[in-house]
Amino acid sequence: MGYKFVDNYREKGARKKLVEELRKKGISDEQVLKAIGTVKRHYFFDETFWNQAYLDKAFPIGEGQTISNPYTVAYQSELLHIKKGDKVLEIGTGCGYQTCVLLELGAKVYTIERQEKLFERTRQVLPHIGYQAEFFLGDGSKGIAEHAPYDKIIVTAGAPLVPQILLKQLKIGGILVIPVGDEKSQKMVTVLRVSENDFDKIVLDTFRFVPLLGDQAW
Numbered sequence: 771m772g773y774k775f776v777d778n779y780r781e782k783g784a785r786k787k788l789v790e791e792l793r794k795k796g797i798s799d800e801q802v803l804k805a806i807g808t809v810k811r812h813y814f815f816d817e818t819f820w821n822q823a824y825l826d827k828a829f830p831i832g833e834g835q836t837i838s839n840p841y842t843v844a845y846q847s848e849l850l851h852i853k854k855g856d857k858v859l860e861i862g863t864g865c866g867y868q869t870c871v872l873l874e875l876g877a878k879v880y881t882i883e884r885q886e887k888l889f890e891r892t893r894q895v896l897p898h899i900g901y902q903a904e905f906f907l908g909d910g911s912k913g914i915a916e917h918a919p920y921d922k923i924i925v926t927a928g929a930p931l932v933p934q935i936l937l938k939q940l941k942i943g944g945i946l947v948i949p950v951g952d953e954k955s956q957k958m959v960t961v962l963r964v965s966e967n968d969f970d971k972i973v974l975d976t977f978r979f980v981p982l983l984g985d986q987a988w
């Protein structure tokens with residue numbers, strides 16, 4: 771029992787299969803697929819559950835939260851069009867799996883989590899497994915104004931609407947990716963900041979996330 775950071779042939783093989791599964795499901799960005807093939811998702815699971823780590827499924831991570839399913843992580847990552855050195859705000863750190871994928875894509879990541887236990891665990895685990903990000907504890911529905919503006923913002927919990935305050939923290943040319951809907955299902959929404967006051971919004975596929983709680987959310 772417990773968390774172990776060992777990458778065996780079985781896990782390596784399962785990771786390769788997962789990449790092929792995501793490709794079949796429509797993920798085509800080779801950089802994103804490479805990142806999924808690199809981040810060791812089983813490191814976020816108790817060893818007892820390593821046989822679940824490379825299934826395309828969400829999984830409980832404690833505190834009533836989940837590690838997102840790999841397809842969702844890949845889908846959101848693809849929509850962000852990360853370029854090396856992009857400054858990215860991630861709202862909803864959770865266990866940090868998505869954070870690692872963003873870091874593999876070359877982003878500088880500012881990530882915020884409202885649950886203290888998850889925040890503490892993740893900010894200890896990530897450097898231990900070789901990933902450096904800036905960790906914050908608090909209500910991410912308001913963004914992090916002190917470090918704005920960002921090239922990209924990703925929200926990994928379901929919001930009732932697009933918080934306007936987040937749009938203000940985007941650079942011109944920047945992209946926000948956020949699931950928007952009710953508690954049962956959300957549509958993935960991308961917003962491109964075209965100019966100071968102009969935003970292009972696209973509504974995409976349906977997903978199911980845990981709720982974004984906070985001042986600008988539920």
Ligand code: SAM
Nearest residue numbers: 837838862864867868883884910911982983984
């Ligand atoms: N990104 C994670 C991954 O890689 O698997 C999954 C994140 S989980 C689906 C959503 C997270 O958002 C939860 O850990 C939850 O506590 C957090 N959350 C919800 N509302 C939040 C808020 N207002 N600010 C920061 N984090 C929030």
